[in-house]
Ligand SMILES: Cc1cc2nc3c(=O)[nH]c(=O)nc-3n(C[C@H](O)[C@H](O)[C@H](O)COP(=O)(O)OP(=O)(O)OC[C@H]3O[C@@H](n4cnc5c(N)ncnc54)[C@H](O)[C@@H]3O)c2cc1C
Ligand code: SF4
């Protein structure tokens with residue numbers, strides 16, 4: 112028998128929770144006899160229960176537990192299978208939503224999407240779209256896997272608080288608020304989704320929508336502009352990019368919860384670092400150029416600038432970067448390339464914040480007063496590192512944390528999203544995410 | 557100049573890289589264990605599947621392409637000081653100008669452990685890990701560990717991770733109370749038990765009973781016969797000085813070295829676990845089998861060899877360990893028992909596994925040691941206090957500076973500080989303890 116009894120998450124006795132488990136299976140099987148409005152709640156409740164139950168109950172003698180032994184988390188065929196499944200689902204979602212049962216041309220929804228009609232009616236008074244269903248799944252995943260994440264790191268308050276935060280922002284700002292706005296006949300806006308991550312912010316249809324929505328629309332327009340001109344630089348300057356990537360962002364929310372088990376798959380090699388720098392900044396520049404072009408067209412009416420058509424550039428950016436990279440590959444490749452593929456190699460907002468995050472370091476390097484340390488950095492505690500490699504292995508951004516720690520150097524990397532997992536897993540408590548601007552003595556002893 | 561280093565552990569590896577940075581010497585790093593230097597401290601995480609071999613290499617493989625260090629994966633069978641050469645098992649003899657022995661430790665083998673007996677293993681070398689992997693590949697129901705040291709507890713965690721019920725036989729009355737004060741030892745003992753280790757305290761093995769050369773039972777002095785099909789022996793490590801003593805170099809417990817880390821043979825040095833200091837430094841042992849000392853010896857010998865340093869001067873004694881999820885840090889000397897000269901201020905929250913202890917000299921009031929469980933202290937600050945022999949009052953007043961806690965964590969340091977200030981105001985010259 113495994114000597115450590117893991118308590119059931121709901122604190123139930125084994126008999127009751129296996130009874131409930133059976134009930135959950137029965138309820139799933141009984142779908143087709145249930146009236147439509149009950150189906151989604153029953154499916155969600157049953158599957159959530161079965162998942163949490165499995166995650167938290169005792170298991171008998173078994174094989175090794177570690178990540179690199181588990182087929183799904185170590186790039187064996189099961190992982191490839193999951194990757195194929197996820198990428199296919201994303202492709203269907205983007206390009207063949209009718210396969211999921213989306214009613215086209217005024218027809219009623221069928222299949223999967225029909226399950227969401229009652230909830231959609233409830234929230235905004237119209238049938239569900241494929242994006243409504245997707246948003247629901249996404250939010251559900253963030254909550255469900257967020258719960259297991261919080262249990263896993265329950266002794267680390269930083270992890271617990273930031274996970275509550277991403278769960279909150281996902282539910283309230285990414286899922287509910289836009290739907291409610293729509294029900295009030297306002298445009299669909301996720302107010303925490305800033306340009307340049309939200310690359311379509313300056314597209315005609317979006318600006319027109321906002322401007323047509325009266326005072327609230329104008330407010331949102333100004334908020335969106337303030338978001339990338341004031342809020343993001345300020346917050347990043349003081350707290351590092353983690354304030355957004357690990358506390359607010361929806362992509363980060365999925366990566367940190369559903370993607371947590373895949374974090375060790377990110378490539379730590381120098382080659383990967385070189386590729387990273389050669390993709391993330393060009394994409395950021397491309398995004399800026401596209402936005403300038405789109406605005407130029409809006410204000411001058413000219414379709415092209417220097418021979419580039421604004422329409423086709425924004426179309427291709429949306430297709431390649433917006434859909435293929437951030438969606439299909441970004442999530443679909445979790446089981447192969449880790450949970451932050453998009454955040455590391457693609458996200459233009461990450462590039463922008465990363466530059467700000469390391470700006471202060473550049474100051475110190477260029478002969479400015481040496482006591483201006485970057486505010487956000489990961490400090491290492493003397494020479495206490497035992498080179499065990501756990502931190503680097505767990506870094507989802509592929510940073511070789513160990514190589515800094517064993518030299519006693521601070522870690523200030525543009526890509527660090529401040530998830531704090533390196534610090535949480537270090538068996539010798541060597542790493543600390545610090546904001547102190549005064550010089551605290553660290554470094555190798 | 558050709559510098560040959562036997563052993564690519566943290567001592568040998570640190571020396572090689574530091575020397576390559578500082579000099580033009582050609583350097584050869586020899587080891588029979590693994591072609592690339594790796595972290596021995598990570599053996600348990602390798603077994604548990606938390607990291608792979610490539611993750612625990614001290615430097616990535618590419619690093620070694622660019623450095624001017626050649627590596628040889630072979631065993632040294634003999635040192636010939638007279639002709640300045642080392643004999644290798646599979647390759648040609650190698651000449652050196654300077655030889656550094658960094659052969660580390662070997663597992664201590666108590667009298668009852670016959671070498672060829674199956675089912676008994678230590679935990680030090682990669683070979684041991686392979687042996688444990690084979691022994692546990694069929695998931696035996698249970699295993700026993702003899703000796704409750706830091707490595708024993710790691711072995712217990714490894715076995716438990718595969719669902720093997722684990723019994724630990726410890727000579728002391730609480731886990732490690734010969735090194736830690738009773739309060740801390742009790743917290744650790746309870747924590748280990750909570751994680752599922754069955755502890756047998758105040759007992760030791762008398763003999764092993766085997767059948768067809770495989771272990772069947774162990775006989776304990778007090779508890780009598782215990783069925784056992786797998787036994788891990790973690791009763792300590794000994795400096796591996798075999799090569800040196802065979803070559804006529806002076807050895808005692810380890811390879812004896814002077815203040816320059818030089819052995820009795822002038823062009824031969826010894827560093828790391830295998831070295832024994834001729835003159836112990838104040839408050840320190842002559843052999844220290846820990847990572848940090850081995851690393852410092854390697855780094856400092858590089859400076860000594862290029863004449864940038866006079867002698868080996870280790871920093872303030874420091875050690876750390878993890879007992880499952882409970883982390884320990886120690887700075888300076890900690891006296892486990894009580895004495896007239898040394899006074900403790902100790903603060904505990906046993907149900908939360910938190911403990912902070914500061915020890916100081918009863919007359920001079922100078923701080924002598926810090927021990928904590930479940931909280932994090934800032935190394936540089938603690939080291940400064942200890943090397944400056946700061947008066948305890950000043951230490952307590954600026955205690956918060958030493959906090960290395962992550963953001964949002966509960967402020968145990970403040971609780972400790974309040975208690976300690978109170979103590980110092982009222983009864984500064986008697987041991988004081990607060991259990992919250
Ligand atoms: C499981 C475990 C956990 C530990 N955890 C900690 C910890 O948390 N903190 C801490 O401070 N310390 C810890 N230690 C102790 C620490 O690992 C050692 O102090 C340190 O590794 C010693 O380094 P070294 O370079 O002196 O020797 P080693 O690391 O032992 O390296 C010596 C090398 O020399 C090779 N060698 C020996 N003889 C020959 C020969 N004749 N020919 C060729 N090669 C040879 C050996 O194979 C070996 O590879 C731990 C030890 C173990 C086993
Ligand atoms: S890198 Fe970009 S997508 Fe990823 S969490 Fe940060 S802002 Fe969001």
Ligand code: SF4
Nearest residue numbers: 506527528530531533
């Ligand atoms: S360095 Fe640490 S905090 Fe930064 S991304 Fe990597 S694991 Fe997260």
Ligand code: SF4
Nearest residue numbers: 496497499500502537
């Ligand atoms: S996890 Fe901690 S001890 Fe291990 S390599 Fe990283 S910093 Fe060093």
